[in-house]
Amino acid sequence: MIPIMDDIDRKICSILQEAGRTSSAELAEAVGLSLSAANDRVRRLVAQGAIAGWQARLDPQSFGLGLCAFMLLDLSFDGEAEAVAELVSHPEVQELHHISGPHSYLMKLRVADTRALQAFLTRVVKPLPAVLRTESIITLDTAKETAAIAVGADR
Amino acid sequence: MIPIMDDIDRKICSILQEAGRTSSAELAEAVGLSLSAANDRVRRLVAQGAIAGWQARLDPQSFGLGLCAFMLLDLSFDGEAEAVAELVSHPEVQELHHISGPHSYLMKLRVADTRALQAFLTRVVKPLPAVLRTESIITLDTAKETAAIAVGADR
DNA sequence: TGATAGGCCGCAAATATTCCTGAATATTCA
DNA sequence: TGAATATTCAGGAATATTTGCGGCCTATCA
Structure with missing residues (x-):
């Protein structure tokens, strides 16, 4: 699978690196996709390694x-x-x-x-x-x- | 409210800064508390500002x-x-x-x-x-x- | 033009989170 | 010391979210 990244992928990543707990529903709405499609994207991005992990930012x-x-x-x-x-x-x-x-x-x-x-x-x-x-x-x-x-x- | 932080709080933060999507159930188990108690902790830590935010780490x-x-x-x-x-x-x-x-x-x-x-x-x-x-x-x-x-x- | 693959959607089941109540434990103050 | 007050915890119900699946549409290519 060639890890092509389109504008929607980038937008998803942009949102998630700012607010990592954004729900799939919100994410889907923000990028104009259905919940399941947005979820597929996130899962694919994690599988590809573009999203390397999730973390709480501590003060x-x-x-x-x-x-x-x-x-x-x-x-x-x-x-x-x-x-x-x-x-x-x-x-x-x-x-x-x-x-x-x-x-x-x-x-x-x-x-x-x-x-x-x-x-x-x-x-x-x-x-x-x-x-x-x-x-x-x-x-x-x-x-x-x-x-x-x-x-x-x-x- | 004085933000006292005990060992359990620190452990929670430690886990979440490594794996921010750890579920409350796992978290609770890891620190030896009930699900709701662990959740209360996380909410309090966010309110106190010790947990400053959540984010996806991008590659x-x-x-x-x-x-x-x-x-x-x-x-x-x-x-x-x-x-x-x-x-x-x-x-x-x-x-x-x-x-x-x-x-x-x-x-x-x-x-x-x-x-x-x-x-x-x-x-x-x-x-x-x-x-x-x-x-x-x-x-x-x-x-x-x-x-x-x-x-x-x-x- | 027909076959195929990839992306998308919506639904339903499984799972997780949130909210509420009550009990147990600490803490405060007279 | 002892009663009143706060905290913290646990369990369960209500709510929200995530996941898995089947089907539809569109683009691609022979």
Whole structure:
């Protein structure tokens, strides 16, 4: 099956990435299809992998996680894989990207406060043999933070 | 109402941020409560704001968005607010953080390819009067990318 | 023009959610 | 301490949603 995606599919995805609990009836109405047709679409999109999962978005503040930080990492080639495996295993690490440029990796962290960041750095990051250098970036204020992608459904 | 959160609340949140469509029955079973009690919890967590929303996680590749990039921005104070407002209005911009350190902002972008990144830079970023300098960081490989936070429910 | 496949619709059964009541347990205050 | 008040939980009925199925329509292709 060739995963062609038409405007209706995109609109469905657009709606669901904003409001994941939209009922099939509402969804059907929004895209102008019958309930069962809309449902078929959603099921197909999940099967195709375009919809990768469903999740509740939690409020970090409610869980005492007030600090978002980024960390640039310089890793030696030796032990790099082990370091990556160790880092991604921690829930404080939300993202870990291998990047272009003078640094090896960019890591996104979500922790309670600067104290917790310091603790994470000391307990987890620095002990890794591959870690040559780190540079921490604290977010002071967040203007936008979403995982939503540009589906292009509004045309 | 003081939003006290006990272990059961945390476990519920932990489950739902992994699998947002878990049925109340499953949820109830997982935390050892009756269906209605588990449901009450979820409703309360939503009302409190601990659960901020529900969403389908989409696969960027399926929508032709193969490139994740970060951009460090140096903005002049003059026109900063307008630049921020303009940037966050674009769906390609997933995140925009005001950060500590020598740069003003860190922006996360999701676009089709380097060509699209270049186009965004030329069409959207550079024309902003407040933009003094930019530094683009391309992600070569992503070891982890999640919005899940450390709920601390596994204790 | 006839066969076939894909998408859509509507209905009915199965399942899930919501709402209500009452009992048990904590908490507050005199 | 003891009574009054709140919370939290459980069960069940009413409501809503999801799922599965059969059939219709349309586009495609030989």
